[in-house]
Amino acid sequence: MSKFERKSGKNSPAISTASLPDIIFMLLFFFMTVTVMRTAEVKVAIQTPNATELTKLEQKSLVNFIYVGRPYERYQSEFGTAPRMQLGEKFADLGDISFFLEEHRLKLPENQKDKIITSMKIDSDITMGIVSDIKDELRKAGQLKVNYSAKRRVD
Amino acid sequence: MARKSSRDRLNNEINAGSMADIAFLLLLFFLVTTTIAEDKGVLVLLPPWSDEKPQDVKIHQRNVFSVLVNANNQLLVRGEEMDIDKLKETAKEFIINPNRREDMSESPQRAVISLKNDRGTKYGRYLEVYNELKAAYSELRNDRSQQKFGKFFDDLTQDQRKIVIDEIPLILSEAEATSFGEESK
Numbered sequence: 001m002s003k004f005e006r007k008s009g010k011n012s013p014a015i016s017t018a019s020l021p022d023i024i025f026m027l028l029f030f031f032m033t034v035t036v037m038r039t040a041e042v043k044v045a046i047q048t049p050n051a052t053e054l055t056k057l058e059q060k061s062l063v064n065f066i067y068v069g070r071p072y073e074r075y076q077s078e079f080g081t082a083p084r085m086q087l088g089e090k091f092a093d094l095g096d097i098s099f100f101l102e103e104h105r106l107k108l109p110e111n112q113k114d115k116i117i118t119s120m121k122i123d124s125d126i127t128m129g130i131v132s133d134i135k136d137e138l139r140k141a142g143q144l145k146v147n148y149s150a151k152r153r154v155d
Numbered sequence: 156m157a158r159k160s161s162r163d164r165l166n167n168e169i170n171a172g173s174m175a176d177i178a179f180l181l182l183l184f185f186l187v188t189t190t191i192a193e194d195k196g197v198l199v200l201l202p203p204w205s206d207e208k209p210q211d212v213k214i215h216q217r218n219v220f221s222v223l224v225n226a227n228n229q230l231l232v233r234g235e236e237m238d239i240d241k242l243k244e245t246a247k248e249f250i251i252n253p254n255r256r257e258d259m260s261e262s263p264q265r266a267v268i269s270l271k272n273d274r275g276t277k278y279g280r281y282l283e284v285y286n287e288l289k290a291a292y293s294e295l296r297n298d299r300s301q302q303k304f305g306k307f308f309d310d311l312t313q314d315q316r317k318i319v320i321d322e323i324p325l326i327l328s329e330a331e332a333t334s335f336g337e338e339s340k
């Protein structure tokens with residue numbers, strides 16, 4: 001009994017905030033490491049499908065992105081509502097794919113060129129027609145490693 | 156006396172109280188700009204393009220597991236309509252053929268999956284089917300590596316993986332899409 005009373009009798013000292021910077025720094029480093037700076041503004045609505053057999057894309061420099069979806073409302077007056085493909089920052093046509101891939105290849109050293117992966121971020125409500133066309137273009141350009149971007153499905 | 160007091164001042168520690176504020180500032184910046192890397196997906200290897208017509212390879216009918224997805228997202232597996240929930244199990248049974256049935260693959264090495272879709276098939280559906288077929292193979296490989304090495308497929312060494320993959324190779328051929336239900340442009 002007396003033990004507890006003695007403690008409560010004293011004024012509790014202020015909590016030391018000396019370790020606060022350390023905690024914040026820890027969080028800071030966490031976010032610094034997981035951060036990926038947005039490279040391109042996506043102009044099409046994309047809701048990627050769910051899947052279970054997923055592979056992580058490890059090396060960012062070896063990945064290029066193709067976005068396919070319906071343009072957002074603010075672009076619809078210019079580009080219509082039909083599914084469109086976006087390469088980098090802008091809307092593109094099928095013929096632009098090979099140039100886009102070549103541009104990425106030029107940035108990489110020789111020994112990494114065959115490790116390039118194209119990540120296809122495609123809206124799950126899009127029909128396969130445009131996807132098949134893109135696949136054919138990729139095959140023609142010799143870009144065979146493709147990753148269909150998807151979210152993890154929880155069963 | 157004066158000297159002593161100035162040395163005292165030098166020995167004073169730098170006030171670290173504002174350190175937290177600076178750290179917070181940086182933290183908030185990264186919090187705002189962050190998009191946690193969620194770049195995952197189904198990895199596929201496309202076949203190389205060739206302008207020549209592919210030569211006809213005779214494959215025994217029993218070794219072909221044909222999957223058709225039509226423009227209404229319905230599945231036709233080996234001539235019968237099927238629910239996607241059953242696709243994985245059916246594919247697994249076909250590849251391994253545990254009961255040595257006459258109408259299923261002779262061996263996993265000979266089994267060929269043939270996937271065909273329409274241009275009007277929803278991409279989500281297509282990937283779902285692809286995912287199920289891939290899942291069937293990865294489950295079979297997992298079973299095999301458990302039997303052989305007592306480990307999951309992902310934990311195997313490169314050489315061990317190769318052995319398992321050689322035993323159960325994923326042979327998936329995608330035919331050119333039909334165009335019955337193409338969305339009008």
